[in-house]
Amino acid sequence: MNLKTKGRLYGIGVGPGDPELLTLKALRLLQAAPVIAYQSATDKESIARAIVAQYLTGNQIEVLFHLPRALEPEKAKSIYDKEIEPIAAHLAAGQDVVVLCEGDPFFYGSFMYVFTRLSEQYQTEVVPGVSSLMACPVALSVPFTYYNDILTVLPAPLSAEELTTQLLTTDAAAIMKLGRHFPKVRDILHKLGLASRARYIERATMAQQRIIPLDEVDPAKVPYFAMIVIPSKNRL
Ligand SMILES: C[S@@+](CC[C@H](N)C(=O)[O-])C[C@H]1O[C@@H](n2cnc3c(N)ncnc32)[C@H](O)[C@@H]1O
Structure with missing residues (x-):
């Protein structure tokens, strides 16, 4: 597998809601990242961002992507492909991107849609969260x-x-x-x-x-x- 070495992709679990349930590793990566990305169902506030709001440094680029729920799988696939493009663009430009995920990233987590699309092209690390x-x-x-x-x-x-x-x-x-x-x-x-x-x-x-x-x-x-x-x- 020929991984691009430019930006690294991190998927971090931010836990179920209480900001104190973030892991130390997630906190360190979150605060070091030049770019953070998070999803929300269309038109709704991102729960994952709200959980970590108090830890954000104030000088990070923020990328919001929408993953509408309850779509037919084929329709969802092309929408998700498009929504994830801005994350790929930052990685291609050499910037590390931390993607926030409510709870744990691999337990029905929204990060899995990012992982599926980008982990073969970019170095990727996933940090478990309290589910x-x-x-x-x-x-x-x-x-x-x-x-x-x-x-x-x-x-x-x-x-x-x-x-x-x-x-x-x-x-x-x-x-x-x-x-x-x-x-x-x-x-x-x-x-x-x-x-x-x-x-x-x-x-x-x-x-x-x-x-x-x-x-x-x-x-x-x-x-x-x-x-x-x-x-x-x-x-x-
Ligand atoms: C798409 S799944 C995401 C699960 C998440 N990745 C996790 O590890 O908990 C969303 C479902 O998780 C459950 N859930 C997530 N956070 C919750 C919370 N703070 N309180 C109650 N249920 C929650 C609900 O049943 C919700 O419908």
């Missing part, structure tokens, strides 16, 4: 998995059948990307007798964190940054 998968159970104060428990991570947009099948065979689960899928998920949890064990949290570790009993959640107000945690029923 929502770790932060939500801790914020909820629920020990999550014991001993040989099986943990299943489920995106809520999956079909009711698939969610049911997976939930029937696991010890513990995290259900992500709830948004408008919340009512379907809550129904399934009631049908499977899991509702009393399930815990709901939104914007974990952020200033606006809320923990609400499952049956009191208003389905019309479930944000994108929300998760249902079903801890293991084992207690050792």
Whole structure:
């Protein structure tokens, strides 16, 4: 592989929201970078940038890119190709670029779309971050998995059948990307007798964190940054 040696690409996990959950390595790279890049869903503020705002030096070039959600894969591909061009241009010009990613970069992270497109051309380093998968159970104060428990991570947009099948065979689960899928998920949890064990949290570790009993959640107000945690029923 013939890597260009000019700019280096960094993908850094900035954690789930609390700025103190950034790693020391991420902080060092962030403050040394001439260029930082971050994504937001179109027209929305970048959560990742907000998390690190207090650490920015004030003299860095900032690149915002949009990765609209819920697109057909083919349409998404060409939009993502185009959105990532400004990052490639800085790297080609010899500038290091730090790409911020909420949570962990390789756990459903937006950085993966950058990595796929640029890591074969530019030296790339990825710094893990505290993921929502770790932060939500801790914020909820629920020990999550014991001993040989099986943990299943489920995106809520999956079909009711698939969610049911997976939930029937696991010890513990995290259900992500709830948004408008919340009512379907809550129904399934009631049908499977899991509702009393399930815990709901939104914007974990952020200033606006809320923990609400499952049956009191208003389905019309479930944000994108929300998760249902079903801890293991084992207690050792
Ligand atoms: C595209 S994934 C990104 C995951 C991220 N890379 C991570 O490591 O946590 C977005 C989903 O992660 C979950 N999530 C991320 N941060 C969260 C937070 N602070 N509180 C609750 N859920 C969160 C939500 O389920 C959201 O729909």
